[in-house]
Structure formats: C-alpha cells, structure tokens
Amino acid sequence: LEGDASAPIEVVADRLELDDRAGTAIYTGDVDIQQGSMQLTGERVEIQRNDAGEVSRATATGDRAYIEQKPAPDEPVVRGWGRTIIYHAAERRVELIDQAELHQGHDTFDGGYVEYYLDRRTVQARAEVEGSERQRVRMTLNPEQQ
Amino acid sequence: CGFRLRGLDTPMLALDALALDAAASDLTPVVREALESAGTRIDDQAPLRLNLGHEQFHEAALTHGDAGSQDVELRLTAPFSVQRRASDAYLLDQQQLDVVTTITVSSDDLLAQDDIRAEAREQLRRDAARQLLERLRPLAEQ
C-alpha cells in the first residue's frame, strides 16, 4: 500500500546481528518481517537502512523466500517466492531470483528471474539467472474478469 | 484296406457343448442345426466359443453372353474363429469358410433364377456347415 514504506516494522527471527557502521541488520532463522501490508519471510533477511534510518533494501534468502504485498486496497495481494528476494523500497521494486514465482492478479509467473514494480504493476521475467541453470519462464494467463 | 465306419458309436464331433456367437445371417441356423445333429449342444457356458461372421456371396461369370443360359460360379465365404471361453485365447483365429458351386441361370427364365439361386445358396450353407464341423473336429480331439 502507499503508506507501507513509513509503517513500523515488526520482525520475528531467531537471531539478530547488527552492524551499525554499515547500517545493516541481519536476521536469521525463520525470519518474518511485516511492514504495513508487506510481509517478507526467509531463512536469512538482511535489512539496509538509508541515512534517514528508513529501510532502503531488504534481501531475503532461503530455500523458498516469500514476499507478499497489497498493491492497492481493491486489488488482490501480490505474492512472490524465490531463493533470493531483494525488495528495493525507494523504487518499490521486488526482484525474485532463482526458482522465482509471482502471483499477480489472475496471472502466475515462474522462471529464473522475475522483477516486479509494485506501483506500476509491471513485471519483467527471464530465464537466465546467475549462479544457476536457465529456468524457462512459465506463465498462466487468465482472461480479465471485467 | 483300412476303411471302417466313422465313429460307430461316438458322435461325429466329439464336442458335447459349444458356445455360439453368430451374426444374424441365414447361415447361422444351418450351422446351429448341423452342430446339434452332430451331437454338440449349443450352450453359452461351454468351454469353447465359436464366433461366426456374416455370410457373403460372390458371383463370377464363367461363360459369356447375355442371351440364353450362363454358367455362374457362386461362392459363399464366412469368417469364423474359436476361442476358449475362460481365457478368450484363440484356438482358431481369422479363419474363413469357403465353399463354391456352379449354377446355370438363363435370362429367359428370370422367374426361375430366384429359385435356382435360393436353392444353390441353401446347398452352399449346408456345405459350409459341414466344412465348419470338419474344421472343428481336430479341436474336439485335442
């Protein structure tokens, strides 16, 4: 939602490592981070903050990291999986890398790499992904239910 | 010279029962009667099942001319097979009854032609039934 970026962040995790100098916080072990309507889970989540102390980037990794967010009040939740999920708060851009899967509206995407812009609702998917073999992009398109 | 009466006491076809799955054609009653008179009971629970197809007649003109009488070769063919009822295994598969006779038909006696053909066909059906019995005999004696 619009107000997510400034909403308070609750985190549930097994361990926390703080690195004030780099401004990063690394949670590991069944991490579950909530910020407004966005939820991010994974084995390990690294949060970076900008100078103003707001979250600038969150990187979740794990066997099946997961992100979920409600783009607008009247739209269904967008859900994404991947071995690595990078959430760029400023651009409101989500990268799902390796074994990527995205459920957006009535469509599903899966493939090697999927990039999704929360506001513009544009999606970019491709088969190549560094460090892993190609995974063809597979989509399921359902006709618009106007 | 070694000849002796065929099966003085045993029935012609040592097959006491046979299941019959036959097409609805005029050959079927003739075969049924031939089997019964050869001592074989038609019974759906019999170990062997005879499948009999439709009779087919083919005519070939042996002599020439559309005037006067013409010799015509009349041939009856009918497909048959024998299966073991329990396992559906084929003892005789895709066999064919094939009997032939020659008739003389004349365009001067159109009315008689029907009777001559009908009589010849009836005779061919009896010949086909006898041929079938002879083809079944080896199965019965196994």
Added chain:
Amino acid sequence: APPPSLPAERLDWQAWGEEAPPDAVCRGRYVAPDYRLAPGDTPSQVRSASDTAYYGANGETILGGEVILRRGESQLEAPRVRVNAERDRAFASGPLALRDRGLLVRGDAAEMALDSDAAEIDIAHYVAHEQRLRGDAQRLQRLEDGRYRLTEASFTTCEPGSDLWRLVSNDIVLDRESGFGTARHARLEAGKVPVFYWPWVRFPIDDRRQTGFLWPTLGFSSGSFDYAQPYYLNLAPNYDATITPRWLSDHGLLLGGEFRYLFPSDAGQLEGAFLSSDGGGSDSDPNASARRHEGEDRWYIDYRHNGRFSPRLRYDLRYGGASDGSYFDDFGRSFSETETNSLARLARLDYRGSLWRLEGRAQGYQKLEDPLLDRKKPFYRLPSLTAAATWRQDSGFYQQWGSNATYFWRDVNETRVPLREAPVGTRLHLSPAVGWRTEPSWGFLEPRVEMLHTAYSLDYGQRQTDRATSLTRTVPVSSIDGGLVFERELDIGGEGYRQTLEPRLNYAYVPARDQSEFPDFDSDELAFSWNRLWSPYRFSGSDRIGDLNRLSYGVSTRFLEDDSGRQRVSLGVGQAVYFDDRHIDMAGDPDTLPAEDDSTPERFFRFYNATRPRSPVVTRLDWQVSERWSTRYEWLYDENLGRTERTSVGLGYRDPRGHVLNLGYRWQLQGFDPSGDAEDRLGYDREDYDVSFAYRLDPRVDMIGRFLYDNTNGRALEQLAGVQWNDCCYGVQLVWREWIEDNDTANTIEDDFTDRGIFLRFVFKGLGGVGQEADTYFEEAIPGYRATLF
C-alpha cells in the same frame, strides 16, 4: 496465388523408410508430435513458456524467446508473442506454428483469439494429418465455429514435394465438422498445368461419404466420346444426392441423378437418368436398324428400398424401368451396367418366425431386349404368397408344409404367343411333406414323401382355345436317400490325412401326371448335373413336375488334413439308372415321347434324354493342390454312346498379395442344355478357353486381364485389359474391353457383332471420396479378384 509449399520435414511428414506396411500406397505419413506444454486447468486458461516475459506499460504481456502458448487443444509456437491487456487476443510474429486437433499451420504472422477458437495466420502452410490434406494460403482463418477459411490458397492430398494435382482457389472454406470443403473460382492444376475450372465446387475432405464428389469419368466406345461430371449435394447427415450431367457425342446430354437416404431401420436409393431426343448413337450394331432410337426420349429409373419393421419382419421395395431394351447397351456407365439384362420390380414383405416363414411379394421384370417380343416377356407375380414351416421330432421324424398362391399376369397380345404361355391366372401350389432323417456319424438315411397339389384358374382372354381354364394336379414325389461314411487314417508325404469314402444311394419315384394343358409361368427343364443325381426334380418352378423312376448311385472320397481339418481333395463319381422313360417334358403329355429324330443335336437329345437307360457318369474333382494352387474338374461322360456331354477344367492361383490367375476349359455338347427358349440355346458345341489374371505389380499398380476364346467358331468372345494406378493422392483406372454382342440370339452367330470400349476413370483421392465402389464387372470377370477401392 498461394505461397510456395514447405519441405516435407516442416510438415510433420515421416517417410516410411523400409518398415512400410505391405499395402501402403503413400511413401510416408503425417505424424503430429506431442504437445510441448500441458493445457490449462480450464479450457479458457492460457499457459505459456518462454525465455522472457514482461508486462508492457499498458497492461500488455510480451513473451519472447521460443515462446509456447497453450490454450485448450491449440498450441502456438513463435519467437515472439504479444498478449493484449484484455487478454482476449495474442499476436505472434513468425516463423510460427499453430497446432490444433490433428492440424498444423505454419506461418509468418498470426493473430489468435484467447476467448474463442478464432485465429488468423498470414503466409500459411497447413496440414490435416488424418485426412492427409495439405496446402498453402496467403491467409488462413480459423473461424469461431471451427471452420477454416483460406484466401489465395491451394489444397491437395499429394505427398509433400509432389505437385501431381492441387486445387487452387482464391476462397476455400474447409468444414471438418460436416467433412466438406467449398471453393470459389477454383481451378484444378495437374503438375502446375491448369486442367479444369469451377466457378464454385464442393468436395468431401474425409471418407465419411463413400461416394462424395465423383471426379469426371471419360469413355470412348466405338467412336463416341462420353464425359460425365457428377456434382454432389450433401443435403443432410442421412440423405444426399448426386446430379450427373453427361455428354455423349453421338447421343446428346443425358442428365443423371442419384438420391440416397439412410434411416435407423431402413435405407433406400433412387437413381435414374433422362435424355431427350436421342441423337441416334453410333451404328456399332450392324444388325440394328440404324439409329433406331433416334429422336426418342431415353431414360431409366431404379428405386431400391429395404427396411425392417422388427427383427423378424423385413420388407424391401424395388422398381426398375428403362425406356427401351438397349438403354444400358448405349448408356451403361460401367461394364457391369452394360451387361444388365433385366430390371427387377419387387415389393416384398418377409416374416421369419421361429416356426413359420411367411412371405408376400409382388414381383416382375422388365427384360432388356431390343426388340422385345411378347413371348419373351416374363410373367408378373401379382402377388405371390408363400407360407412354409417344418416340425421336427427327436426321433428324426419331420413334417414340412409348403404353400404358395400366385396370380401370374403379363401385358401381351395373348393371340401372338405360344398357347401354353397365353393365359394369365392364379396358381395354388401346396407341397406338404413327411420324412424321417437319421444322421449318425457313420452315415445318413432319409425316406421322404412330398404330396404336390397344384390348382390353376386361367383366363385366356381373346385367345380361342378349348383348353380347360381350371386344372388341378396331385402328384406324390417320394425318395429315399442314404449313404455311409467310411474313414481311414492315411499318411502322404509325411502329412497325416483322414480319407473318407462315402457311398450314396438315392431312389426317386414320381408318377407321370397329364400336364399337357398346363400353362408355363415359371417352369423350365433343367440341364443334368451332379445335383440332379440327388434331386427328384427335373424342372424348375412348379408348372411342370417331371415323372421319374430312377436310382442314383455314387461314391465320394475326401482327403482332410488331420491337424486343421481342411479339405484338400474331394472326388465324386455318380450315375443314375432309369427304370422308366421320362414322358413329361415342357409339353407335359404323359402318353407321348419325343419323336426319335436325329436331324439336329437338339432333337436327338430331346429323344435320347427321355429314353436313355442310364444318365451320364458324373465325375467331380476339387483339389486344393497347395496353399495357392487349386484345380476343379467336372466331367459328364455318356458311356452308352461313348461321348463326353460336358466337361470343365479349372486351375486357380490365389496369392495373398493380390495376384490371381485362372485357367479354364469348357466343353458342352450342342443340345445338352434344354433350358431357355429355342432361339437362345447354343447352336453349336461350346468349347471355350478362358484365361483371366490380376497381377499386383506393387501396392500402387494393379493389372487385370481376361481372354475368353470360343474355339468352335474361332473367335474371342471377351478380351479385357486394364491397368490401375492407386497412388497416394490419385487413382487412375484404364480399361480396354472388346466383346462379342450376341444380340440376345445365342444359337446363331451370324447376327453377332464385336463391340469395344475404353474406360478411363481417375479419382483425386480426398476429393473423390476414398472407397468409391469400383466397377463390379471386373470382380465378376476375374474369379478371385477383389478390386482395390481408391
């Protein structure tokens, strides 16, 4: 014009290579590969696989890199696909491939609806695997209702790479549902050369219709050119019609038609043709008054219908008629049609009970002779009612009832026909019989007595005669038939055989009854044969019951293979000894015998057959020499006069691959066969040599031939030579035939003349409807030959 075709491998074409099935006429087949992507959960759901995918700014979905789109039964493969925001259309750029149920379309660009079956492909090349159709089109549209519309397109069933024929048109619509295609401004190209043009043409694209669009039939006989062009009208799933305008250079335009219908329990067919004011035809028949039907209307009609009220109660209707007796000689479309010598008329109701068999029929024939003399016209049975039943007891005792009541009628001038054929009237014929048959495995015995009672009530019309108009005759026919079956095991060349020895005796006694005033509706004297030895009847029909007091004796021996029971040899010898002369002939007077007169073979035979003490010795041999060779031999030898009355020798070769060879020799003494009218009995000893063959060069080429030589008069009665190409996408049948036309007078050969004809028929498979019935004449002319349907 349609774009050039693609090479075979792009059209799912797989050549057979060496493992071609034996009778394959095509050099390969279309094999559709499996789908490359599973279908969606619901028919309207679309699944895709690609290297890249992204949503465009305005909600479009762009897929790139070996894209596969799957929707229900359709699968689209393309380098790039764009799906619009509303998700109801997909745009693909080529080179693309669209697959649907049994159809492949390759093209340069395509637009495919996602909410319906509609699609449109530009520069398209298509293949329908099952129907073996292929072609190219500037634009191919799959319409919402599943039909295909092709613009600037071509269509053929020839193998990829072969341009033997194709149909080119700027607008083709293929409807796989009804199995038909239509084309506008269509031209047929044979090897790129335009051969034919239609403003509008309709053709079947599968084999559901056995006939379908009949391709032109060409004929050249005795100098006249004959061209028929059928048009097929598919009116409804269960009835259709074919209109066949036919141009004959020496007759004019003959309009033919055929209407067929099929219902659950009955089916029928009406065919006919009409030609107004005949051009006279060629004068191939020297005896016929030249151009005897010139200016007349010529027509024929043939209606058949059969059906069933219940499994036991069946009926059939038949009405055939023609304007004159030589209609089929002039207009027969096939050799078997030209040989038609009568057209049947019949209305029959047939009930087959478990005990009673009842039949009512009204029957008649139009005899096709030109001119047709009154006395040659057959009688009508208006009607004929028959009832028959058999009761059997376990003891072997049986009773039979046979009864027939028939009103015989014909429209002739009764004053100008022989007296015994002059009346019309009713005949009641009862044939009750009792008998006892026992058939143990070692033989059989059957005494039987049949009491034939016949009553007539006749009307001689204008004919003045003192013959009685009501007559009766009661005659017992008694016979005893018996035989034994001896058997023994035999070993011939290492093979086990069972040999049977079957002596048989048959005594028959029929007293003579005066039938001199009896009419002749359906009776005729039968020529002697093996079957006559064991049957008490010397005449066919019921108007004459021949007196007989004879004993037939015979023996047959058969060799049966032990393991299969197949009969390899059957040899029978039989003869009859007559204890009385046979007084009843067609004249029916019990007190007279034919005059002893040997001025002609016929007159001698009439006397000799009535008085000879013994019948000819009949020898009959059937020998299945090997799996493929078989021979048949019949010999009637009169040892009293030391001469052969009739003999026939046949040698047959049958090869499963389709080769057939028949060699035959027939000899028959003049006068031997008493049946038929006097002017139709052979006026010479018959000595024919008969050779017929069918040779299948390979699955595609069939050759057939027949040569029937009349050795007595030193002339070829029938010569036939045909070759048939049955290739993958076309069939050609070319037959030349030359035959003696004996003008319905067999006994003299002076009025015979030679007729000949060439018959060319070609079929473009897939257009012409596979399975068209080939001319049945060839199967009748060459025993053992089964025509290949193409």
